[in-house]
Amino acid sequence: MKRLRSSDPGFDMAFRRIVDDRRESDENVAGDVADILARVKARGDAALSEYTHRFDDHQLTEDADWRIDLADCKAAFDGLDGALRDALTLAADRIRAYHEKQLPADRDETDASGVRLGARWRPVDAAGLYVPGGRAAYPSSLLMNAIPAKVAGVERLAVVTPTPGGKTNPLVLAAAHVAGVDEVWRIGGAQAIAALAYGTERIRRVDVITGPGNAWVAEAKRQLFGVVGIDMVAGPSEILVIADRHNDPDWIAADLLSQAEHDPDAQSILITDDADFAEQVEDRVDVQCAMLKTHKVARASWDDHGVMIVVDNLEQAIPLANALAAEHVELAVADPEPFVEGIRHVGSLFIGRMAPEAVGDYVAGPNHVLPTGRRARFSSGLSVLDFMKRTSFIEVDAPALAAIGPAAAALAHAEGLEAHARSIELRLK
Amino acid sequence: MKRLRSSDPGFDMAFRRIVDDRRESDENVAGDVADILARVKARGDAALSEYTHRFDDHQLTEDADWRIDLADCKAAFDGLDGALRDALTLAADRIRAYHEKQLPADRDETDASGVRLGARWRPVDAAGLYVPGGRAAYPSSLLMNAIPAKVAGVERLAVVTPTPGGKTNPLVLAAAHVAGVDEVWRIGGAQAIAALAYGTERIRRVDVITGPGNAWVAEAKRQLFGVVGIDMVAGPSEILVIADRHNDPDWIAADLLSQAEHDPDAQSILITDDADFAEQVEDRVDVQCAMLKTHKVARASWDDHGVMIVVDNLEQAIPLANALAAEHVELAVADPEPFVEGIRHVGSLFIGRMAPEAVGDYVAGPNHVLPTGRRARFSSGLSVLDFMKRTSFIEVDAPALAAIGPAAAALAHAEGLEAHARSIELRLK
Numbered sequence: 001m002k003r004l005r006s007s008d009p010g011f012d013m014a015f016r017r018i019v020d021d022r023r024e025s026d027e028n029v030a031g032d033v034a035d036i037l038a039r040v041k042a043r044g045d046a047a048l049s050e051y052t053h054r055f056d057d058h059q060l061t062e063d064a065d066w067r068i069d070l071a072d073c074k075a076a077f078d079g080l081d082g083a084l085r086d087a088l089t090l091a092a093d094r095i096r097a098y099h100e101k102q103l104p105a106d107r108d109e110t111d112a113s114g115v116r117l118g119a120r121w122r123p124v125d126a127a128g129l130y131v132p133g134g135r136a137a138y139p140s141s142l143l144m145n146a147i148p149a150k151v152a153g154v155e156r157l158a159v160v161t162p163t164p165g166g167k168t169n170p171l172v173l174a175a176a177h178v179a180g181v182d183e184v185w186r187i188g189g190a191q192a193i194a195a196l197a198y199g200t201e202r203i204r205r206v207d208v209i210t211g212p213g214n215a216w217v218a219e220a221k222r223q224l225f226g227v228v229g230i231d232m233v234a235g236p237s238e239i240l241v242i243a244d245r246h247n248d249p250d251w252i253a254a255d256l257l258s259q260a261e262h263d264p265d266a267q268s269i270l271i272t273d274d275a276d277f278a279e280q281v282e283d284r285v286d287v288q289c290a291m292l293k294t295h296k297v298a299r300a301s302w303d304d305h306g307v308m309i310v311v312d313n314l315e316q317a318i319p320l321a322n323a324l325a326a327e328h329v330e331l332a333v334a335d336p337e338p339f340v341e342g343i344r345h346v347g348s349l350f351i352g353r354m355a356p357e358a359v360g361d362y363v364a365g366p367n368h369v370l371p372t373g374r375r376a377r378f379s380s381g382l383s384v385l386d387f388m389k390r391t392s393f394i395e396v397d398a399p400a401l402a403a404i405g406p407a408a409a410a411l412a413h414a415e416g417l418e419a420h421a422r423s424i425e426l427r428l429k
Numbered sequence: 430m431k432r433l434r435s436s437d438p439g440f441d442m443a444f445r446r447i448v449d450d451r452r453e454s455d456e457n458v459a460g461d462v463a464d465i466l467a468r469v470k471a472r473g474d475a476a477l478s479e480y481t482h483r484f485d486d487h488q489l490t491e492d493a494d495w496r497i498d499l500a501d502c503k504a505a506f507d508g509l510d511g512a513l514r515d516a517l518t519l520a521a522d523r524i525r526a527y528h529e530k531q532l533p534a535d536r537d538e539t540d541a542s543g544v545r546l547g548a549r550w551r552p553v554d555a556a557g558l559y560v561p562g563g564r565a566a567y568p569s570s571l572l573m574n575a576i577p578a579k580v581a582g583v584e585r586l587a588v589v590t591p592t593p594g595g596k597t598n599p600l601v602l603a604a605a606h607v608a609g610v611d612e613v614w615r616i617g618g619a620q621a622i623a624a625l626a627y628g629t630e631r632i633r634r635v636d637v638i639t640g641p642g643n644a645w646v647a648e649a650k651r652q653l654f655g656v657v658g659i660d661m662v663a664g665p666s667e668i669l670v671i672a673d674r675h676n677d678p679d680w681i682a683a684d685l686l687s688q689a690e691h692d693p694d695a696q697s698i699l700i701t702d703d704a705d706f707a708e709q710v711e712d713r714v715d716v717q718c719a720m721l722k723t724h725k726v727a728r729a730s731w732d733d734h735g736v737m738i739v740v741d742n743l744e745q746a747i748p749l750a751n752a753l754a755a756e757h758v759e760l761a762v763a764d765p766e767p768f769v770e771g772i773r774h775v776g777s778l779f780i781g782r783m784a785p786e787a788v789g790d791y792v793a794g795p796n797h798v799l800p801t802g803r804r805a806r807f808s809s810g811l812s813v814l815d816f817m818k819r820t821s822f823i824e825v826d827a828p829a830l831a832a833i834g835p836a837a838a839a840l841a842h843a844e845g846l847e848a849h850a851r852s853i854e855l856r857l858k
Contacts (some may be wrong), residue, residue, distance in 0.1 A: 016848035084843055087836035094833070102489060116780070117527060117794055122773050124807045171843055207807040214694060225654065226662035229807035233655035251855050257848035292847045297530050340822065345552050351545070351824035356852035357669075358827055362837040365546055366821035378553045378636040378658035380819035392795035393769065395780035396788055402525070407516035408791040412602055414513055415567050418721045419686035424787035426680050 001306035021078040023265045033219040040194035051191040068184040076173035091363045092178045098365030099151045104386040113403040116395035123153035130211035131161040139175035152387035162188025167330045167409045190220035193382035197224040199364045235373035236265035242317045242428035243332040245274040253284035261294035262302035271317040318342035325376040347376045430735035448712045452694045453664045462619045462648040465651035469623035480620040485591045493654035497613040505602035521607045522791045527794030528580045531813045542832040545824035552582035557625035559640035561588040568604035575608035591617025612638035619649035626653045664802035665694035671746045672761040674703035682713035696734040700746045747771035754805040776805045
């Protein structure tokens with residue numbers, strides 16, 4: 001963990017190093033991934049079956065080996081304990097309600113020249129959703145990806161998820177039921193992304209692929225960007241907590257650890273104006289961390305990437321936050337509004353002392369798939385727009401063409417595009 | 430050029446081949462591009478200078494070699510002939526008016542549980558725009574990329590454009606003036622994209638890069654996707670014209686050629702219900718093509734990629750259009766509305782016999798940067814949203830946390846994320 005003071009002479013350089021630290025593994029899997037994509041494209045299910053046997057120790061033979069029945073998803077949901085079932089339902093309902101308000105409006109106007117102009121939004125036909133096995137197999141992540149697709153109006157939503165050794169995760173199946181997923185395939189890795197993008201004998205191709213995954217999955221998505229639509233490149237999680245001394249240090253320590261426990265490469269940063277408070281938080285991090293089942297991961301993240309910055313006054317946190325462009329920013333301060341206004345680059349803001357980031361991970365409603373690695377400078381969290389596309393339209397009649405056509409023809413001539421000009425001039429004759 | 434009849438027995442297969450034909454060069458420049466990016470990242474201006482000397486025969490020494498003064502852009506505009514100046518101004522005004530209506534609304538609501546939820550949109554700080562030299566140096570393309578960025582509120586818009594042998598293009602400079610561009614740099618190729626993404630001594634890095642380019646530029650953008658935001662992968666242009674017999678064959682021929690003259694890999698497709706009309710159009714294509722200055726390109730495109738499909742009735746065009754997911758579709762039919770409704774996958778629709786696609790290239794107002802290569806299945810034309818990002822926010826007080834916190838904690842426990850649960854439970858005590 002690094003301790004910085006904004007009044008120290010070397011602060012700017014030290015802070016710059018934190019901003020520039022990528023924390024993303026540069027595992028070079030591009031060649032192997034390209035090979036897997038090419039084989040699945042050429043050989044379809046046969047290639048999927050071989051890879052799944054090799055990487056997931058799972059044999060794809062009968063239909064039930066390939067695909068999890070939707071009835072099994074419902075059974076998994078029904079089998080959950082009541083409080084968990086209610087929690088999953090509450091989360092889904094709140095996520096759905098928030099995303100329904102993202103649905104964009106169509107446009108259709110006729111301007112003064114008589115030109116009718118508009119734009120309309122339509123869902124893609126089919127979306128694919130990657131759900132990892134292992135540590136990152138989170139039902140909440142399934143809800144956050146699947147519900148926006150369904151709200152967008154996507155008719156076919158196919159989940160792919162590895163089932164190593166044949167084992168399925170009942171919570172993930174229950175979430176698939178709650179989210180209204182249409183297909184669940186027992187495949188994973190780059191081969192699953194290839195199947196979704198190209199289609200195979202059993203699996204129809206989709207138009208958009210979203211969802212988190214390991215380096216192979218991420219590289220497969222990157223290579224197939226353009227063949228299908230994909231969500232953003234995702235890196236390890238991060239949180240910036242801006243807190244004054246009037247917080248319970250235990251609460252802030254828990255918030256910092258809630259990011260750290262995700263991933264050894266996750267990053268938790270505290271900015272405060274009180275050095276004593278920072279020390280108290282540090283103590284509480286140590287105490288709490290030791291008690292966590294996730295302590296190994298949390299400890300590694302905090303030791304390697306944790307940062308505590310003591311500033312002279314909290315206003316200084318605003319430009320620092322903009323440079324960090326963090327995925328999550330908590331504002332545990334008496335008057336959050338200047339920070340809400342001033343922090344321009346951030347995935348999601350958590351406002352007030354009673355707003356721990358974890359409420360946003362599960363039940364608040366906004367999406368928890370957010371830009372990481374300083375990408376909040378230019379990208380946004382997942383939304384219904386990622387599962388829709390816009391078509392513009394232009395309707396022109398004779399008087400409207402007389403009004404705007406000559407200018408278009410003049411520009412076409414200037415660009416040396418004669419057929420463009422002619423297509424207008426023939427109609428103006 | 431291929432002639433197909435929907436009633437022929439082999440039609441489905443032949444049509445499928447057209448849909449699957451990629452038309453995109455697979456020039457393998459990935460390794461060379463990676464090398465250029467790494468060198469510019471490491472050596473900055475020195476690397477830029479070497480590449481520009483080597484690839485563009487242009488020496489970057491004095492400030493004026495590096496950068497075109499905005500006063501020179503204004504002078505280029507003032508020096509245009511009056512009609513062209515008016516046409517450029519009309520185009521910019523109409524593009525601006527259309528894109529202003531794309532500005533998204535912010536959200537800020539408090540729900541029944543007392544949770545305040547919202548989302549706000551902000552422009553990125555800086556955008557970079559690639560403008561090719563040579564055949565594709567179109568002022569209209571500069572307007573279509575720059576104006577949405579400025580409407581979004583981007584404070585710094587930097588154009589990069591190669592000036593081979595030191596030669597500049599006055600129309601491009603004039604368009605930069607009209608669009609309100611802030612910087613014009615005389616660099617091109619993958620090295621210019623690297624400079625925009627990483628920054629150099631002279632050129633500050635940007636957050637988003639858009640604009641068309643050759644295979645090197647496209648590959649550089651693809652490799653830097655995630656370091657910066659980029660617009661979509663762009664392939665060769667395409668048009669689908671759906672026309673009944675009551676059109677002037679000369680008009681339709683000009684429309685088909687207006688795509689063909691862009692690029693030998695462009696594609697023009699006619700669907701009609703009248704074989705005689707198709708033949709007349711074909712004759713007029715041959716006659717007009719021979720007269721064009723662009724005839725070499727147009728001829729190659731039409732011969733290699735042109736398609737004429739005769740259907741039994743025009744309604745059959747709707748599923749064909751959805752499979753083609755073309756960049757542009759013209760509806761030159763008596764009653765366009767069923768087609769407007771039925772064609773879901775298309776970049777932009779041109780409605781009516783008096784709406785040649787070329788009006789959309791220049792002055793109609795909607796963006797002419799549109800998804801190609803069947804990507805209208807999942808992606809949209811360029812818009813102000815490409816230059817903005819959305820931040821969600823969540824404000825929770827004690828009663829609100831009491832309402833939704835326990836469900837979040839239950840889900841966190843189920844996912845094995847104890848610190849997540851603790852960050853909520855400590856506050857609920």
